[in-house]
Amino acid sequence: MVKRIIAKQENCMGCGLCEVYCTVQHSKSKDIVKAYNSERPRPISRVRVERNNPVSFAIQCRHCEDAPCVTACLSGAMRKDPKTSQVTHDPQKCMGCWTCVMVCPYGALIMDKEGHVVAKCDLCQGFDEPACVANCPNEALVFKEAKH
Amino acid sequence: MAKYVILGASAAGIGAVEAIREADPVGTLTVITDEACSHYSRPMISDFVSGKADLKKVDCRNEDFWKENNVEAILGKKATAINFDEKIVQLEGGEKIPYEKLLIATGGKPFVPKMEGSDKDGVFTFTTLKDAQILATKISSINAKSAVVIGAGLIGISVTEALVKRGLKVTMVELQDKILSLLLDPKGSDIVEMVVRKAGVNIITGQSVQKIIGKPDNDSAVGGVILTKGDQVPCDIVVVAIGVVPRVELVAGTAVKTNRGIVVDSMMQTSVPDVYASGDVAEAYDFVLNQNRLLPLWPLAVLEGQVAGCNMAGKKSTYAGGTNMSSLKYFGIPVVSVGLANPKDDPTLEVLVKSDPERNVYKKLVLKNNVIIGMTLVNSVERAGILFYLMKNAVNVKKLKQQLLEDDFGWAALPVTLQKKMRVVQ
Numbered sequence: 199m200v201k202r203i204i205a206k207q208e209n210c211m212g213c214g215l216c217e218v219y220c221t222v223q224h225s226k227s228k229d230i231v232k233a234y235n236s237e238r239p240r241p242i243s244r245v246r247v248e249r250n251n252p253v254s255f256a257i258q259c260r261h262c263e264d265a266p267c268v269t270a271c272l273s274g275a276m277r278k279d280p281k282t283s284q285v286t287h288d289p290q291k292c293m294g295c296w297t298c299v300m301v302c303p304y305g306a307l308i309m310d311k312e313g314h315v316v317a318k319c320d321l322c323q324g325f326d327e328p329a330c331v332a333n334c335p336n337e338a339l340v341f342k343e344a345k346h
Numbered sequence: 347m348a349k350y351v352i353l354g355a356s357a358a359g360i361g362a363v364e365a366i367r368e369a370d371p372v373g374t375l376t377v378i379t380d381e382a383c384s385h386y387s388r389p390m391i392s393d394f395v396s397g398k399a400d401l402k403k404v405d406c407r408n409e410d411f412w413k414e415n416n417v418e419a420i421l422g423k424k425a426t427a428i429n430f431d432e433k434i435v436q437l438e439g440g441e442k443i444p445y446e447k448l449l450i451a452t453g454g455k456p457f458v459p460k461m462e463g464s465d466k467d468g469v470f471t472f473t474t475l476k477d478a479q480i481l482a483t484k485i486s487s488i489n490a491k492s493a494v495v496i497g498a499g500l501i502g503i504s505v506t507e508a509l510v511k512r513g514l515k516v517t518m519v520e521l522q523d524k525i526l527s528l529l530l531d532p533k534g535s536d537i538v539e540m541v542v543r544k545a546g547v548n549i550i551t552g553q554s555v556q557k558i559i560g561k562p563d564n565d566s567a568v569g570g571v572i573l574t575k576g577d578q579v580p581c582d583i584v585v586v587a588i589g590v591v592p593r594v595e596l597v598a599g600t601a602v603k604t605n606r607g608i609v610v611d612s613m614m615q616t617s618v619p620d621v622y623a624s625g626d627v628a629e630a631y632d633f634v635l636n637q638n639r640l641l642p643l644w645p646l647a648v649l650e651g652q653v654a655g656c657n658m659a660g661k662k663s664t665y666a667g668g669t670n671m672s673s674l675k676y677f678g679i680p681v682v683s684v685g686l687a688n689p690k691d692d693p694t695l696e697v698l699v700k701s702d703p704e705r706n707v708y709k710k711l712v713l714k715n716n717v718i719i720g721m722t723l724v725n726s727v728e729r730a731g732i733l734f735y736l737m738k739n740a741v742n743v744k745k746l747k748q749q750l751l752e753d754d755f756g757w758a759a760l761p762v763t764l765q766k767k768m769r770v771v772q
Contacts, residue, residue, distance in 0.1 A: 204769075204772050205770065205771045205772065206771070206772050207765075207771040207772070246756075248756045248757055248758035249754075249758055250758035250759050253758055254758065255757075255758065255770070255771050257756070257757060257770060260769070266731075269361070269645060269648050269649055269652065270644075270645035270648070271406075271645075272387055272389040272390065272406070272644050272645070273387050273389075273390055273403075273406055274387065274405070274406030274407055290403070291403060291406075293387075293389070293390055293393055293398075293399065293403075293675075294675055295389065295673055295674075295675045296673045296675055296680050296682070296727055296730075297644075297645060297673040298731075299673065299682070299727055299728065299729070299730055299731060300671065300673040300682045300684065300727070300730045300731055300734060301645070301731050301734055302729075302731035303731050303732060303734070303735035303768065304731070304732070304757070304768075304770065305728070305729030305730075305731055305732045305756055305757070307731075309680075309727075309728060314675075344769075
């Protein structure tokens with residue numbers, strides 16, 4: 199089964215650290231000051247904290263089994279990896295048409311308006327745990343095998 | 347004998363191949379297309395003309411897609427007839443391909459109205475990669491400086507942007523009073539029109555081209571157009587981008603029932619057993635209008651192809667339906683339009699609007715019985731998919747009306763039961 203990021207709403211404080219660590223993780227420099235102050239193109243967080251006081255939770259790509267973004271993608275940039283079942287996105291192939299943004303029920307595809315391509319959660323390939331999960335101060339995000 | 351035969355190798359054909367191979371990795375599968383180039387992205391041909399995408403980028407699957415999927419691909423060859431009794435597809439040159447299950451995914455062809463001078467050198471359509479290649483080559487070879495694009499819909503605006511990026515002075519001619527009239531209401535259209543004009547495009551609405559004229563020194567080459575009211579617009583190139591009509595020639599006069607396109611059921615089956623149709627050639631279900639109709643859109647064609655492919659391979663699948671839905675990126679102003687964009691006065695409909703002219707933002711929802719049946723988003727399309735989800739699943743939004751069009755609207759505003767159902771939270 200695929201490992202997924204699960205949001206525990208009752209644990210979320212809405213601090214937004216997941217967004218910060220995601221941004222740094224997806225920066226070239228991997229340096230928080232450079233990532234926020236000087237790096238161009240601007241690194242983008244692929245996780246977003248939704249707030250509706252007092253409720254908050256983080257939301258990112260669910261790697262849907264039947265992913266509407268993959269079917270709708272006009273350019274073939276969005277794929278379902280047959281081995282890992284993850285939804286992958288190739289920015290080189292992306293034409294920035296935002297069709298995936300139109301159909302993603304989670305609103306989890308981020309528009310990189312500078313780069314004219316979509317940015318999305320890649321579960322921090324190559325790391326044991328995604329940065330948002332590893333750095334959540336209150337275990338409001340867990341990474342575990344789950345159906346979706 | 348091929349177990350599966352697919353006519354057409356674009357969106358619907360690709361979707362069907364992938365679905366068939368998921369259900370049946372070994373059954374023989376033949377794909378036939380009259381195009382030399384296949385599995386490329388038709389929506390991307392404007393990026394090809396503008397120079398933003400090369401042939402490699404335009405390919406929307408892996409280079410060896412046919413091989414990967416164990417497909418015998420017959421490229422650059424036209425199917426000329428189908429014998430539904432003997433279950434045989436005939437190709438030009440006489441070759442016969444028998445089938446057990448057949449998918450007709452022949453797509454659409456550009457509609458070119460009768461116009462004097464439409465046979466002149468320099469008149470193009472804009473549907474296939476070949477069209478785009480011929481157009482791009484022509485622009486370079488005659489060093490074209492100006493163009494007239496007939497039609498200001500999805501295709502018209504895409505080719506206009508490409509031509510502007512190539513440095514041409516473009517005039518768009520649209521018969522309707524507004525551009526993108528199938529996707530936007532007049533207010534939304536005005537915002538996009540202003541942005542397109544700022545990019546240097548001349549827009550003429552409420553008129554069409556009555557005649558294409560030649561150059562003074564060469565009458566066989568495009569030199570300009572004469573509009574219905576008599577005005578003349580000089581140009582080196584004319585692109586006809588009015589729309590597509592289904593390529594139904596192969597089934598004309600056969601037992602396959604057609605209306606404007608091929609009539610299909612929810613499994614994408616035609617009226618003839620073992621024969622399916624998908625994509626621009628078929629009339630599939632529209633969940634907003636609650637009827638079958640032509641909807642020549644890439645994502646829907648892929649979906650319909652997937653449904654047909656599953657059923658052909660014996661894995662039952664039904665099509666949940668699509669609707670008029672497009673996301674546009676042209677001229678730097680993103681637009682998303684789904685379902686009813688511009689309903690006529692109807693007391694049973696409720697319209698929610700939010701506009702911010704300074705930011706060129708215009709958002710509109712059309713509701714019926716507290717369910718969204720239309721959404722138009724101009725220059726603010728982030729998380730449009732959440733609204734699309736509410737629309738597609740007919741979620742009652744009675745208590746959400748104040749929030750739906752707010753910039754920060756999202757899952758946090760939705761009921762906990764729905765959040766849990768969609769596993770947004772644990």
